């Protein structure tokens with residue numbers, strides 16, 4: 167055993183001066199000995215000094231010459247006493263040996279050229295290159311001049327060599343007891359512990375990485391936003407239906423049937439089941455009327471509303487479809503109760519996928535339904551909501567949605583990006599949407615929506631949405647995401 171050899175050697179001799187030589191002498195690899203040295207050093211059983219040395223080793227080319235002879239010697243030996251033509255000699259030796267060999271042999275003054283003929287100039291030669299390479303290879307020291315020549319010919323390279331010299335350490339023992347790592351019940355009962363040596367705690371050792379489950383960044387941000395809604399007194403809406411009818415997704419929102427958002431380029435329609443038959447008939451009638459000829463002070467859109475269009479099934483394009491269902495349910499109560507609702511769930515849009523768009527994303531939506539709400543209430547609620555998200559500088563820009571009037575896009579000043587970024591869309595639901603449901607006339611609904619991906623990407627500094635969500639999601643990114651972030 168290498169350990170016995172090291173400790174035994176140090177018992178009688180003062181030091182092991184060279185770990186490489188020692189490893190070779192006891193027949194173990196230097197790596198094995200090095201590991202042992204580190205362990206013994208850790209227990210202060212030995213003192214180890216690192217030593218570095220430089221030595222010369224042969225390159226592949228150098229090794230070939232050591233075995234086969236140098237090109238100049240091969241060149242010389244291939245010349246017969248009567249001489250030989252260059253072309254014959256080149257053929258005999260091969261172009262490479264010929265080229266290198268002729269130059270070196272000429273420099274050594276071993277050969278002469280007579281017209282096309284190559285002749286020997288001396289009777290015999292000594293292949294010193296071959297000899298000196300062999301000497302270097304066996305670790306012998308050779309003169310600087312020779313080294314420089316061989317280095318220039320790229321036959322040798324310098325190698326830095328690392329090893330150790332060893333002495334007894336303060337806790338040297340000739341035979342090491344195996345240190346126990348655990349104190350067990352048995353040790354105590356038998357009294358063994360008195361004779362055992364225990365391994366000391368290494369408080370500097372790094373703990374292993376625990377491969378546990380990781381929360382996806384979207385889920386973390388979702389939870390934080392959910393908490394904000396809950397703190398603000400909102401209730402969650404049931405968003406478990408990804409499939410919706412056009413009626414709840416568009417018609418009930420006073421979105422005309424020719425609206426471009428209903429185009430298959432923007433909306434995924436279902437093939438089976440392609441349509442929903444079960445719709446609230448009374449309400450459907452009132453929706454048809456408001457689209458066709460208005461009412462409630464509106465002129466409507468003045469077109470022929472088609473039930474088949476409203477029955478078409480689709481993957482919901484916004485969670486506002488759910489808000490609409492919830493508002494309709496509220497309108498069916500005997501006495502109206504004000505509500506604050508929110509949802510965070512998936513929506514689907516038939517978009518070309520790029521760095522910032524996927525065909526599905528998560529929509530965050532909030533709404534308040536109460537008597538006498540104004541645009542001022544909406545602005546106030548948005549300022550409250552977004553400042554809890556760390557965005558307290560807001561600006562609003564008039565916008566258009568078929569179902570809200572007035573409508574406002576929400577911008578927030580991003581300190582990191584040093585610019586205003588769009589963070590959401592908002593508005594007050596139109597009477598053409600609310601009154602056919604049967605809500606009292608003085609009831610208003612203020613609402614807003616935003617994506618979950620956008621703030622998550624800003625918070626985590628992710629520039630490609632495909633790293634965050636979908637089949638190409640980057641697991642390492644999710645594993646290494648911080649648990650706590652500033653700014654939210």
Ligand code: PHE
Nearest residue numbers: 484486591592593613614615
């Ligand atoms: N449904 C809107 C969208 O998809 C968001 C929104 C919700 C806008 C509520 C106004 C009011 O962008």
